[in-house]
Amino acid sequence: MPDLDQILQxxxxxxxxxxxxxxxxxxxxxxxxxxxxxxxxxVAMNDGRVFTAGDVQKAFSIQSISKVFSLTLALGHVGDAxxxxxxxxxxxxxxxxxxxxxxENGIPRNPxxxxxAIVVADILLEGHEPKEAIGELLRFVQYLADDASIHIxxxxxxxEKATGFRNAALANYMRAFGNLRHVPELTLxxxxxxxxxxxxxxQLARAGRFLAHGGRHPDAGHSVVSGERARRINxxxxxxxxxxxxxxxxxxxxxxxxxxxxxxxLGIVPGVASLAVWSPGLNENxxxxxxxxxxxxxxxxxxxxIFAPRN
Ligand code: GLU
Numbered sequence: 001m002p003d004l005d006q007i008l009q010x011x012x013x014x015x016x017x018x019x020x021x022x023x024x025x026x027x028x029x030x031x032x033x034x035x036x037x038x039x040x041x042x043v044a045m046n047d048g049r050v051f052t053a054g055d056v057q058k059a060f061s062i063q064s065i066s067k068v069f070s071l072t073l074a075l076g077h078v079g080d081a082x083x084x085x086x087x088x089x090x091x092x093x094x095x096x097x098x099x100x101x102x103x104e105n106g107i108p109r110n111p112x113x114x115x116x117a118i119v120v121a122d123i124l125l126e127g128h129e130p131k132e133a134i135g136e137l138l139r140f141v142q143y144l145a146d147d148a149s150i151h152i153x154x155x156x157x158x159x160e161k162a163t164g165f166r167n168a169a170l171a172n173y174m175r176a177f178g179n180l181r182h183v184p185e186l187t188l189x190x191x192x193x194x195x196x197x198x199x200x201x202x203q204l205a206r207a208g209r210f211l212a213h214g215g216r217h218p219d220a221g222h223s224v225v226s227g228e229r230a231r232r233i234n235x236x237x238x239x240x241x242x243x244x245x246x247x248x249x250x251x252x253x254x255x256x257x258x259x260x261x262x263x264x265x266l267g268i269v270p271g272v273a274s275l276a277v278w279s280p281g282l283n284e285n286x287x288x289x290x291x292x293x294x295x296x297x298x299x300x301x302x303x304x305x306i307f308a309p310r311n
Pocket of ligand 1: 062063064065096114160167192195259260261262286
């Protein structure tokens with residue numbers, strides 16, 4: 001195997017020298033305060049080894065990466081019935097777009113755009129108080145990463161609540177179609193707290209390990225989800241994980257990935273490793289500019305694209 005530790009160090013040096021780092025998301029005021037001059041990367045190999053470089057212990061807002069964990073939980077609650085309320089096709093539209101919803105009768109294209117994740121939050125709220133649904137997701141990521149110190153940054157959730165007019169529009173619109181069972185304000189509160197989970201790269205890479213391990217928790221040994229469900233979540237990450245930049249990410253990197261506007265990306269190399277990268281500056285699709293670039297270099301040098309021939 002190529003020297004992964006050395007490759008990561010080289011990538012971190014190259015990224016530190018980058019002048020064009022993209023733009024930090026500022027539509028959520030709390031996120032706008034983050035310094036763009038940061039970069040971290042972590043790899044949790046299926047054999048248990050861990051490799052890191054850069055600002056690997058700096059916690060960041062995972063934002064839409066939480067959609068992977070909330071979807072996993074919701075599938076556990078309602079199984080395939082979830083697909084009656086959310087589709088499985090790439091949207092080709094920005095993450096917060098409302099246009100498709102009207103044509104498609106309030107059924108969001110997929111669980112990784114905002115509208116889809118708001119329906120997923122609504123499913124997780126069923127039969128619970130908002131704080132129970134929020135606690136369930138937090139405990140789930142703590143369990144996956146085997147790290148009880150992971151927490152939610154309530155100031156980020158509050159900041160998004162105060163400015164989330166588009167998400168409020170999406171939620172109200174879906175409620176009008178009968179695809180939201182709770183008062184939009186309650187469902188959105190749950191959704192914002194999911195997005196406001198904070199993790200560092202190492203914690204995030206560890207939380208993604210079950211998807212690289214055919215659904216099994218590598219420490220606990222038991223199944224988080226079935227192998228088939230892990231494959232399907234990975235497929236959705238590949239096709240829908242980067243909004244209207246999903247095709248380009250598959251083209252350049254070639255692995256399932258999910259980005260968030262906090263600048264993080266979770267990447268999965270099935271059977272091999274779970275990867276997390278973070279750099280807060282975003283490209284025009286709202287995906288981490290240097291994060292995508294770093295994963296492109298890493299996947300190429302390690303031959304990790306799922307489209308590469310297997311030997
Ligand atoms: N909380 C963000 C929003 O709803 C998530 C978007 C993202 O990370 O892409 O706008």
